[in-house]
Amino acid sequence: MTTNLYDLAPEQIEAALGEVVSPPFRVRQIIEWLHERGVGSFEAMSNLPKELRAQLAERFTVAFPEVVERTPPAADGSRKYLFTRGDGNRIESVYMPMPTSERTSVCLSSQAGCAVGCTFCVTGFFGAGRNLTPSEMLGQFFTIQHEHAVPHERMNVVFMGMGEPLLNFENLAATLDVLYTTVAPKRITVSTSGIIPGIDALAKLERRPNLAISINAPDQKRRSEIMPITAKYPLPELIAALKRYPGAITVEYVLLAGWNDAPHDAVALARLIRGLRAKVNAIPFNADPNLPPWMKRPTDAAIDHFVDTLVRNGVAVTVRRSKGREIAAACGQLRGKDVATGRAARPR
Numbered sequence: 001m002t003t004n005l006y007d008l009a010p011e012q013i014e015a016a017l018g019e020v021v022s023p024p025f026r027v028r029q030i031i032e033w034l035h036e037r038g039v040g041s042f043e044a045m046s047n048l049p050k051e052l053r054a055q056l057a058e059r060f061t062v063a064f065p066e067v068v069e070r071t072p073p074a075a076d077g078s079r080k081y082l083f084t085r086g087d088g089n090r091i092e093s094v095y096m097p098m099p100t101s102e103r104t105s106v107c108l109s110s111q112a113g114c115a116v117g118c119t120f121c122v123t124g125f126f127g128a129g130r131n132l133t134p135s136e137m138l139g140q141f142f143t144i145q146h147e148h149a150v151p152h153e154r155m156n157v158v159f160m161g162m163g164e165p166l167l168n169f170e171n172l173a174a175t176l177d178v179l180y181t182t183v184a185p186k187r188i189t190v191s192t193s194g195i196i197p198g199i200d201a202l203a204k205l206e207r208r209p210n211l212a213i214s215i216n217a218p219d220q221k222r223r224s225e226i227m228p229i230t231a232k233y234p235l236p237e238l239i240a241a242l243k244r245y246p247g248a249i250t251v252e253y254v255l256l257a258g259w260n261d262a263p264h265d266a267v268a269l270a271r272l273i274r275g276l277r278a279k280v281n282a283i284p285f286n287a288d289p290n291l292p293p294w295m296k297r298p299t300d301a302a303i304d305h306f307v308d309t310l311v312r313n314g315v316a317v318t319v320r321r322s323k324g325r326e327i328a329a330a331c332g333q334l335r336g337k338d339v340a341t342g343r344a345a346r347p348r
């Protein structure tokens with residue numbers, strides 16, 4: 001199979017190109033085309049001689065996943081992208097403009113499917129898939145960035161799409177290294193269900209992204225009910241790992257009506273995360289026909305009460321009025337689904 005240069009680190013690209021490209025400045029030019037401009041073909045590398053572009057195309061690829069569907073823009077401007085891979089896997093990403101600022105976020109998938117099995121999440125419902133390669137993650141980013149012509153300095157990147165990024169650590173770290181060429185680490189957030197070895201590995205990187213941790217319940221017993229991963233990585237040990245993480249942390253908390261949204265739950269959550277210096281992002285649940293019917297979105301009054309209680313207990317909190325709800329692009333709603341027909345494609 002032809003090597004995709006987006007799957008290689010700069011020094012590996014240099015070694016791979018050695019036979020074809022002799023002057024070092026040509027190698028630098030090629031790496032710039034890839035990591036700064038994110039081109040999807042050798043043809044686009046306009047400052048390279050034509051013969052060299054042809055030689056490169058014979059030996060390597062710079063291909064991205066193919067876009068098969070794009071939803072029309074939702075009322076808030078967000079759009080969902082469905083990409084396909086040659087092996088039949090499908091990946092979803094979301095473009096999210098921020099109406100109140102000039103910034104734009106892209107939500108990327110790190111796996112096609114997810115084995116973690118959180119019961120409030122449609123991706124988890126459809127089960128395990130496979131790890132995405134750096135070229136597949138970078139392809140989502142560059143495709144959306146090019147289509148909307150967003151300058152790099154206005155991009156935020158969040159790994160909150162399909163999959164658990166810290167179970168695909170090596171490919172994630174390689175992808176981050178390329179993204180850092182144009183997007184500052186503080187503009188990138190990796191969201192995890194609480195894979196402790198992954199959190200510790202991320203903490204050891206020279207350049208670290210922000211971390212978002214999906215907590216969703218203030219105690220071990222309830223968290224285990226909706227996040228089976230809690231049995232492997234218990235909540236007290238997870239909190240200890242978060243205290244070791246040297247970067248910014250956001251605690252994500254999906255609010256489920258009558259289950260974890262009472263004021264006493266807010267008090268327990270504030271107690272649990274004391275000492276973390278984290279802010280909380282409260283996410284009212286997004287219903288989906290594939291998810292348990294008992295899971296319901298709380299009323300606005302219940303959400304406000306929960307948030308006020310957190311604030312009174314000294315916690316900084318924002319509420320994510322999920323972008324893209326009407327196109328099933330909100331948190332926990334990605335599954336590699338056919339946008340036009342609405343058929344859900346089980347990730348392979």
Ligand code: SF4
Nearest residue numbers: 114117118121124163
């Ligand atoms: S919430 Fe994240 S970790 Fe949990 S099942 Fe969904 S994609 Fe996987």
